[in-house]
Amino acid sequence: MLKKLVLAALVAASAVFAQINVSGRVAFNYGNVWGENTDDIEWGAGFILGPEVRYNINPMISIISGLELDYRRISTEYHVEYDRYLDPDLRDYDVTETTSFMYLDIPLLLRVKPVSFFSIDAGMFFDFNLSANNALEYEDETMSDDVSASVKPFEFALVCGLGFEVVSDLELNFRALFGMTSLSKNVDKIKHLRLQAGLTYWTF
Secondary structure, three states: OHHHHHHHHHHHHHHHHHOEEEEEEEEEEEEEEEEOOOOOOEEEEEEEEEEEEEEEOOOOEEEEEEOEEEEEEEEEEEEEOOOOOOOOOOOOEEEEEEEEEEEEEEEEEEEEEEEOOEEEEEEEEEEEEEEEEEEEEEOOEEEEEEOHHHEOOEEEEEEEEEEEEEEOOEEEEEEEEEEOOOOEOOOOOEEEEEEEEEEEEEOO
16 A cells, blocks of 8 residues: 555656756846836846746646846936036036846746747746945046945846747747836835846756
């Protein structure tokens, strides 16, 4: 009796693992923020990398999760003018302010494959902030400061995307992510917006 139970458990476990695929994903990350008073903020480039796991419910429907390192950047430029009446020797100058973030992302996506080479993804991302840095560049000078204390430790985003099978086990995917929670502790209603173009290789 015990041998039959063990055998049944092994068969069930092998059936479950047969429905699971593991991959490595790398993506170009182009991001900005949206919300109140964000018109002057410019898009910045970053990257995504990490493993993903796919659980195949049937040939058409699957669930994807993973653990990804996510580097993001946003920037803004502005002009500083001095009052010549106070000090005629002071010069005007331009400033580029860049804020960079590092997050750990956990995706949870529902994937639908209407045909074998094309898929549609929809779901959510749970993002945990690891670091944040703000840098000012002006007149060949650079100043940087750790601003992690002003960034919320957790964000939630909605995601939609498309995937195309390039060759067997190699996938080209595009995702758009819309932050639903404010990224800043000090300013309300400023949320991340990101576009990703990536490659996923399903190793097994």
